[in-house]
Amino acid sequence: MRGAQGDLLRLVAAGHAESRAELARLSGLAASSVSLRVEELIGSGLLVEEGAGTSRGGRRPRRLRLSPGAGLLAVADLGAHHARLGLLDLSGTPLVVEERPCDILAGPDATIDWMAAAFEDLLAAHGPPGVPLRGVGTGIPGPVDPATGRVVAPSRMPGWNNFPVAERLGAHFDLPVLVENDANLMAAGEARSWPKCETLMVLKAGSGIGCGVIVNGALHRGRGAAGDISHVRVRSDSSVTCSCGHDDCLEAYASGAALMGVLNEQGIEVRRPADVVALVEDGVPEATALVRNAGRLIGEVLTVLVNFINPDAIVVGGSLSPAEPLIASIRAAVYERCLPLATRDLEISTTRSGPDAALLGAGSLLLDAVLA
């Protein structure tokens, strides 16, 4: 969608504006121009007028919404052993979300073909007839070069290095394609739930440890590896060598995989991070102590970053995040050691967007590409 119309549509789709007056305020356009463009958008079936909003002391605004028929986005969040897949409308509301088993070890070709088939599947089953697919996107559990959409030096995805995921996915769908690191997508999704926060750190605590950063309301990508905290050296008595070749990386002590390793060695069988959470909830002391220690280590790393970035909030998500002691000890470490100025209004809490955060983030970022 070109020019001013696209800007207006984006503001409505992103949930920033719900009326012509709000559009005028946020877009910087004159109210008269907004009315003209909105009329056109309604005429072409992309926007619909839907009832009246709440008054702010004067005439009530006529509420604008994206037409359900404006288009669909197909999004995925690829994990090591399973993928979440979903269809969203252009305003980012999920029509359907499913989790399906999927093995990225099968290699990029097979996985992407599988994903394309799954998207077609979802569309056939849940896509309203006549509503066009407008974009596809996926999260990847490894670094992605933002410029090219290639996977770069992933640590646990053999065969994927330098693979042009975006290009390959684009071969199935002649549409805007988004490929992004999973923690970054999660951050983008979470950002929509924290509208007052300009700067946000979103921690993904699952079998790995990832982090996405929102600076000034926008995802910060750096060279594609921004947000990495898993290979920071932590203060520790013992010495463990990480897969990256260095000693005492955070990941080797505090990731879900590390915790599971220790528990399994102790004869307590766990297969997924969620199992660890369950053990903690059952009050198994070994699990609780481990999680608490993981939180402390993560918190100490965050300490440095909080002083440096001064985020408005730290959001903890990922499959390990329901474990209460994790976030409690993260909080303790951060509040104890950071500068008062940095923690004064700092909120540290669990995800507001839930398990679909990454899918919502993919929708949010895709929207910009679709309405560019």
Place this chain on the structure above:
Amino acid sequence: MRGAQGDLLRLVAAGHAESRAELARLSGLAASSVSLRVEELIGSGLLVEEGAGTSRGGRRPRRLRLSPGAGLLAVADLGAHHARLGLLDLSGTPLVVEERPCDILAGPDATIDWMAAAFEDLLAAHGPPGVPLRGVGTGIPGPVDPATGRVVAPSRMPGWNNFPVAERLGAHFDLPVLVENDANLMAAGEARSWPKCETLMVLKAGSGIGCGVIVNGALHRGRGAAGDISHVRVRSDSSVTCSCGHDDCLEAYASGAALMGVLNEQGIEVRRPADVVALVEDGVPEATALVRNAGRLIGEVLTVLVNFINPDAIVVGGSLSPAEPLIASIRAAVYERCLPLATRDLEISTTRSGPDAALLGAGSLLLDAVLA
């Protein structure tokens, strides 16, 4: 300056554009509109046309510059015992820079009055007649709330806490006023010398340790304390309590003040960070070892931040920065421990803007306020 004219003027003043064609490319306006506005700006005496630029394969551009008579900015960089003061034209070129002794311990009222008098002084001595002062700005060696221009919880400025510096300075000059942390100003100044870098970390190694961050080309302020690295806990054998109340802060080991303390205890008399640099250059082993250790500690902290932010460059400035072993050991630590993806194209080097970086940064930031 209002609207499109302001945008164009800003692009020229900031050095981003030198011709109508470049203005058109960067501003997004049509070439014809640019020509119209530029003609107006030349008519009102703000821009001047000055010779021809270099060809890019076709007709040579007619070079545009800000008129020397467009206005002046008065800027200062306040240190503990002395201040640098300068007059800049609107494009940020210094007309004059002076360093004068000045004691911030005299309190905010006296210091700001002194600064205002010094500005008047400089104007009388070096200001071309008829050229108006358009803005004033200063750097402060402590945290500044970006919204209010107040000093917030400074560690070494007794009597300044919560003092409304911007307001007080504005009482002397009825003009746009900028008050900002000194390391942040340094970062803003350095950013102009690294035009290809979107993300930049600028370290100020002087008697204290400060850092400014440029993300996406713009200074990242956070809540006003962003960029702080001085109170990060470092890995150390001994245990030193910092003024902030915590143990083993980076500042307590690696700041110029800390180094001077150790040297003086060893009977080697030093009074300023520059003395330490001189000792290192003279090959005094105690000084070299200390500086090398400081660089290692700083580098280890930067390691975490580099993985997280993925900067394009790390710039080291401040009065300690000429000491070769400092930057050498910072480099060693960062390259050894960071992810390859993060260091692949990372440049680590000393300041390009020199000792006036903060003044130039003040000019750069002030420009936005003046042409708003």
Place this chain on the structure above:
DNA sequence: CCAACTTCCTTCGAAATCGAAGATATGGCG
């Protein structure tokens, strides 16, 4: 030196945008 191409800048009618004024709708208050 000339032709072909590139880039820079201007001209001028078409289109988009603005902004002041007014029409419309609502809540609050005496």
Place this chain on the structure above:
DNA sequence: CGCCATATCTTCGATTTCGAAGGAAGTTGG
């Protein structure tokens, strides 16, 4: 209930911006 204050949205003439076309000035390569 009626009036005022406030906010939303539209109308319409004035202004700004666009963009296609063309002229001006250089470079490149035979």
